[in-house]
Amino acid sequence: MTEIPDLSGRVALVTGASRGIGYQIAKQMAAAGAHVIAVARTVGGLEDLDDEIKKAGGEATLVPLDLTDMAGIDRLGGAINDRWGKLDILVANAGALGVISPLGHVEAKVFDKVMAVNVTGTWRLIRSVDPLLRKSDAGRAIILSSGAAHSARAFWGPYAASKAAVEALARSWADETKNSALRVNSVDPGATRTAMRAQAMPGEDPDTLPKPAETAAKILPLASPALTETGKLFQVHHERFVSYRMPE
Template structure:
């Protein structure tokens, strides 16, 4: 096994299941020490077991990312222990509800925005200084095709992902003269619990597995990556440069 991320410190959110679980597992297999963040302790423990079986290590962080103070302390703890962060994979997110815009309850709207947008901003704010301390910092932020398709009833989720992409593009522009590379990823339809919730009648056997999608994302963490401020589309397996207007 190659060790393309040997001794790298990697932070993965939403690491207890789905794409986040698989990214964390695969990056650990490449030699990284993974800081795995999720609310579900059981899922984190399963991940830890899988990583240890491969002879690698992880640090488990049970954390609700809407806990602003907790996110701030996470950055402080990483700095105190390792002095830097090499890779951020901001994967955690929620579907919210599929509904006409006018029917969405305020509490559901605010909760989804709090996790998908505000918590992502807070995470970026917490670890940006740490990524700048890495000789080849890499940030990978999960998006969705919903941010661009804006289909009926998907307005809440689409809005959160569009907002997140806008933040990532601005962050990339602010750091384009640094070694730090910042990109968004559209994983496309994937066999995950969130996809099953959104599309309950869909045959999961027709969808790519989370492990296969994670394997396509992993190269975005490598030191040789040069692209920044772009959207990587898993289905097309390439970067899609943003244009104005989209």
Template sequence: MNINLEGKIALVTGASRGIGYFTALELAKAGAHVIASARTVGGLEDLDDAIKAIGGSATLVPFDLADMNAIDALGGSIFERWGKLDILVANAGVLGVISPIGHIEAKVFDKVMTINVTATWRLIRSVDPLLARSDAGRAVILSSGAAHKCRPFWSAYSASKAAVEALARTWAGETQSTPLRITSVDPGATRTAMRAQAVPGEDPQTLPHPSEVAKAILPLLGPGVTETGKLFIVRENKLADYRLPE
């Protein structure tokens, strides 16, 4: 499927590696100008080189999502330079630890909630007025199967992703009468650093590469999307509906 995103402005968080990196690259291939955000400057510079190599363009914004003032300022900066935002991919997140609930340190739990939930809410708040100025605003919030499986020892991450899905669905309900379309995506097990941290004994070569997941996500960011508030899962490099309770 060819998607034309010429003239579109896209913001991707966690863009220095993994799914965020390759989604940013796919957006650039489709013609969007990518605002790439992450903590790791080196990874962002690698992304910038890759985007330039295909004739695309990017703006690098290195900062830590724990810096709430920086998130607020980002929205203002986007408005001043472009006057709108067409696409948001809220991808950045942290795993925390795989541990019994009672063994998780408070500072670890707080960090997971800060980065995965509070920063996502703050980001939505910052860019919602900008997406409203687009004729076809699109937002994809990255979730996880952990939000529904709630496996033992995954409490912090599972709770954070359930909360992120709730934010996305609520936001979609509030904007359903506008052109903005909002979806959540469970990418499934993917060959990323976070997956290696969570399941260290797994052979990464048995998992889909994040570039394949990025290609599956891209159609949700195109102007032809009509559905909002839905959760999709990536399986065998394709999107499938995940039926949520009414």
């Protein structure tokens, strides 16, 4: 899964694009020929990304947007439809960690924020762009999850629950669209040298972790028009797809 796909002429929406894995995915997709719609709260990070993309000869449209702005997400879908009439690639990367804490100590406002960004925001995004992805000849949806969704480690409750929910959304969406040209997959990026990782693991040596650009390069092939897998979890660390076991 290391071959760089040709994304020439394709339109890609990447959330959480101002830093970390999202920044690198957006940059690499633009380098592969896609017009990138870069979404994030941080304007400065988006402008840095735009500079990097333009320097390499690529194109981007910047969208400063907080994914708790549900009406804003709805407007985004409408704007994409008006300008391009379709969407080829969705990378739902934006996420909130919340706090690493016993469940009983988590403040309600923190729990609600994690769910609003990670779950409700992702669902609203799916709802907004699903018709646009179906108009593509090879729509691709890449939903960022986490190993926490499966390990459910102590003190990671809100984040783990949110990522498990996001995977469930992706699986249902994949099943709904399995007879179409749209392919939907979740991604567990594994430990990566990001600000969120540093927040979660403050004692960890960041030099022992892959950089976001390395992780992004392994995710990029999931946007390929040649991809056939859908409804699966791609584990970047192992470079493999995992099929969910469906009930009998």
